Amino acid sequence: MTPELTKNRRAFRRDLAVVKKLWPGQINGIQRESLKAFYREYEFSARAGDLQLLEGRWYVTHSGLVRLSRRNGCSSIQAHPVPRFCDAQAHRWVFKATVYKSPGSRGFVGHGDADPSNTSALVRGAEMRVAETRAVNRALRKAYGIGLCSVEELEYLVSPPERIRGRGIDSSHSNGNGSGQPRLRDKLCLLIRKYELDPSLVKRYAADFCGTETLRDASRDLVEAFISTLAEEAAKDRAALICKLNSYNQLEEVKP
Secondary structure, three states: OHHHHHHHHHHHHHHHHHHHHHHHOOOOOOHHHHHHHHHHHHHHOOOOOEEEEOOOOEEEEEHHOOOHHHOOOOOOEEEEEHHOEEEEEOOOOEEEEEEOOOOOOOOOOEEEEEEOOOOOOHHHHOOHHHEEEHHHHHHHHHHOOOOOOOOOOOOOOOOOHHHHOOOOOOOOOOOOOOOOOHHHHHHHHHHHHOOOOHHHHHHHHHHHHHHOHHHHOOOHHHHHHHHHHHHHHHHHHHHHHHHHHHHHHHHHHHHH
């Protein structure tokens, strides 16, 4: 066995160990083999935030696609709105992105759209950025032959679940997905990764927000409200949110 192969196997084992902690009890043989294939073919690492496990399926993230393009020496990525399909008053945006893998190469094109009808309150006011990210993701997936859908393209993560499933939310369930809804833990993890927040401080903030000793003790409605608040604060002023989170660390330090 070559040193390089040994190194890769060790790296994958470390990645798998982290994955099992992030999604306890959710990793079966098929998911493990899929993760191994993604690591071997694209060097995707769930530990680095390149992949997310949602409802038993792997999805690639925007950061994972960008890192893949950099590893492969991507020449440039261009993105711009398509004016005839955009309406700023209605917060409706359509973007076209083109990925050039090398100078002078033929570009790979992807389109992305976003408006209040396919985004949730979590990203209200940021429809333009959502559309751009979706377009870039699609272009990158085409350029590098990625069959996985990206997290940012998923409708249920940016649209109210009841609109997609045609029924209201049953708040009697716990924080999990017993009613077939997206797991709140997954949505919270996405926010933490997107804005590079400290998970332990976010948990302390969440418990304080919900008025419970731990986040696990909070009702689903409270957790949903916290996630919405966290997303709004992070999008509006990440620096202020970081300061707020750090205050929980200071409180912990001064405890007798």
